[in-house]
Amino acid sequence: MNDSPRSPVSGDRPATPRWVKGLGIGIVAVLLLVVIVMVLNGGQHGPGMHTGMSDATGRPCSAAGRGTGDPAVADQAARSIDIIANDSLTVAPYSVSVAAGETVTFVVTNAGRNVHEFTVGDEAMQREHADAMAHMPAAMSHELPNSIALQPGDPKRLTWRFGQAGSLVFGCHEPGHYDAGMHDSISVS
Ligand SMILES: [Cu+2]
Structure with missing residues (x-):
């Protein structure tokens, strides 16, 4: 006392x-x-962290609540899938199959001389990313957990935990590339 x-x-x-x-x-x-x-x-985009993800218009550019999945850490991935991006504006393989709920690390190599990128998501997320690329410097638009920028020769990794069954897309949104066919499908089943 x-x-x-x-x-x-x-x-x-x-x-x-x-x-x-x-x-x-x-x-x-x-x-x-x-x-x-x-x-x-x-300062990082770990699993479940969806803060700060919006395009120039302020609309959310997040996978949260869409069933498309979430970013994940590489340790959680049971397997990896190699993706090659090249200057003929294709990404190989042409289709990828994953299981619902599976965590996969994409190992993406830029085999070309131009900058490419790799964005995973549904059609709406791809459109949002295209908008973001059109309105932001490339460095800013790639502060996103579902997208990586690839300098020539870069092998880079993106780990994604897929959500419910459905059809997703991976592609490149460097100007003109996506519309030229630089995208392929991901079957989630
Ligand atoms: Cu490209």
Whole structure:
């Protein structure tokens, strides 16, 4: 009871009890920790992190709630699928089959001399990404968990946990490439 607050009525200057100071420091420390964790999480696109994903119009460019799946970490992938992008504006193989709920790492190689990219999603996500590419610098538009930019020679990886059965698409949204046929289908069953 030595630390109990003294009553101001007694005429003494009201002193802040030590336990109140300790509590204050504790709260500040917890708040700091929360802020640090939020900043760290915001700086990466791990599983289930859909913050900050929108195109130039502010519309969401997220897979959340669509059943198309989520970004995942490579450790969770049971297998990898090799994808080759090239300057004849094709991506091979022409179709990919995965199981609903399966986590796959795409190992995408740019075999051409031009920049390509690899975006996975349903038709709507592909259209959104095309919009984003048209309105943003390439570097910004690729701050997305379902898309990677590929410099010539780059092998890059994108791990995706597929959602429900359906038909998805992978393709390249460098200007003109997608419409020229640089996209193929992913069958999720
Ligand atoms: Cu391309």
